[in-house]
Amino acid sequence: MPSTTMRKTEQSRRLQQRAESMIPGGVNSPVRAFRSVGGDPLFVVRGKGSHIWDADENEYIDYIGSWGPLILGHAEPTVLDAIVSAACNGTSFGASTPSEADLAELVLSAFPSMQKVRFVNSGTEATMSAIRLARAYTKRKYIIKFEGCYHGHADPLLVKAGSGVATLGIPGSAGVPEEFIMFTVALPFNNLSAVEQAFQKYKHQIACVIVEPVVGNMGCVPAADDYLVGLRLITERERAVLIFDEVMTGFRVAFGGAQELYNIKPDLTTMGKIIGGGLPVGAYGGPKEIMDLVAPLGPMYQAGTLSGNPLAMAAGCAMLKQLRDRKAEIYPRLEKLSAELVEGVASGARDAGVPLSHNRVGSMFTWFFQQGPVSDWDSAAKSDTEAFGKFFGEMLERGVYLPPSQYEAAFLGAAHTEEDVQKTIQAAKLSFAAMRKK
Numbered sequence: 001m002p003s004t005t006m007r008k009t010e011q012s013r014r015l016q017q018r019a020e021s022m023i024p025g026g027v028n029s030p031v032r033a034f035r036s037v038g039g040d041p042l043f044v045v046r047g048k049g050s051h052i053w054d055a056d057e058n059e060y061i062d063y064i065g066s067w068g069p070l071i072l073g074h075a076e077p078t079v080l081d082a083i084v085s086a087a088c089n090g091t092s093f094g095a096s097t098p099s100e101a102d103l104a105e106l107v108l109s110a111f112p113s114m115q116k117v118r119f120v121n122s123g124t125e126a127t128m129s130a131i132r133l134a135r136a137y138t139k140r141k142y143i144i145k146f147e148g149c150y151h152g153h154a155d156p157l158l159v160k161a162g163s164g165v166a167t168l169g170i171p172g173s174a175g176v177p178e179e180f181i182m183f184t185v186a187l188p189f190n191n192l193s194a195v196e197q198a199f200q201k202y203k204h205q206i207a208c209v210i211v212e213p214v215v216g217n218m219g220c221v222p223a224a225d226d227y228l229v230g231l232r233l234i235t236e237r238e239r240a241v242l243i244f245d246e247v248m249t250g251f252r253v254a255f256g257g258a259q260e261l262y263n264i265k266p267d268l269t270t271m272g273k274i275i276g277g278g279l280p281v282g283a284y285g286g287p288k289e290i291m292d293l294v295a296p297l298g299p300m301y302q303a304g305t306l307s308g309n310p311l312a313m314a315a316g317c318a319m320l321k322q323l324r325d326r327k328a329e330i331y332p333r334l335e336k337l338s339a340e341l342v343e344g345v346a347s348g349a350r351d352a353g354v355p356l357s358h359n360r361v362g363s364m365f366t367w368f369f370q371q372g373p374v375s376d377w378d379s380a381a382k383s384d385t386e387a388f389g390k391f392f393g394e395m396l397e398r399g400v401y402l403p404p405s406q407y408e409a410a411f412l413g414a415a416h417t418e419e420d421v422q423k424t425i426q427a428a429k430l431s432f433a434a435m436r437k438k
């Protein structure tokens, strides 16, 4: 953090102290605590479009967007209206409501690889269930995941995970018995021969390969050319299930997610974030042949008291309808504005002599504080996280809110303006200059 804080921070600090006395670290999700960047986490009291305001009335341009869901910006009117009108009819029934099929229809029409979908309450539940389903379908035990990919916090997936696990610099989690992860094989991302070798070693025992088709959880790391095609070919040959974890990339990198962008059909897809319109939703889906194993049709059990919640379904429907109706305008504009932002900041770093490399796919991006290139966890981990922490703090002082970790992707949304982007580039130039002075 900058040595002198010009922003007012008393209210946020007071709220953090109060929260810390009752909630571990004062937060309900670890990265929010700013531990890897230092300084006081801000308490947000409101958001509108691309901007948020904290408890001290500081205004920021927001590049987190609730970690991805808010691709249309904060307090988007049609999403708010949908939530309010749904709420007026009651918040939850524990029985089916018509909006569940409405959201299912929107999701399935955007993702032709899926014939059926089941809604859950988070991305974690979606991937946990997809893994269980892949095991039920193949009657095999082993799963392959990749180092630096994050698929939520279910036990078998907390192995060399990205996101907060990478941010905190820990390999996995305490409280996960060795026996629970003995069937998890963690391999380097973007390396097909490692996958081939694992399939040799565990012949006919690998149930599935789960991958973020564009990784967002070790910072943004795209798949190399032919990597995803390679995973598709290998899993097909070995009769293993290919799971695209599109919790972050679904409706983000293209309307139809990474599978549309790269034209590859996985067997199962997991989703979350954008499909909930800012409310808690996750989903998993695929062909009927696999999905019909899910209870009550089949023997794979999965349930949820609040699953398919009418408020969350309404928010998701409003969000996806807008994205569908405006996709020809929204996605090209996100591409253009994100390119301008990411390259503008990178060129500021070059001018200031700050080593910086960058990865971007559509409106998902990361500036890595190193020469790069970054293509897997080993290369991402070479980043100068201290320099990132300083940059983060300098940007915050200048009214720009970036993810408080080198290993989390940032997002631009449809509410961001040319002016936001220019202000951010300017703030970055001043931040690089300030970093050099210290």
Ligand SMILES: *Cc1c(COP(=O)(O)O)cnc(C)c1O
Pocket (backbone or CB within 6 Å): 121, 122, 123, 124, 125, 127, 150, 151, 152, 153, 212, 216, 217, 245, 246, 247, 248, 272, 273, 282
């Ligand atoms: C965010 C994320 C998850 C976990 O979703 P939660 O809703 O936080 O449980 C899983 N996979 C990916 C790729 C994610 O980005």
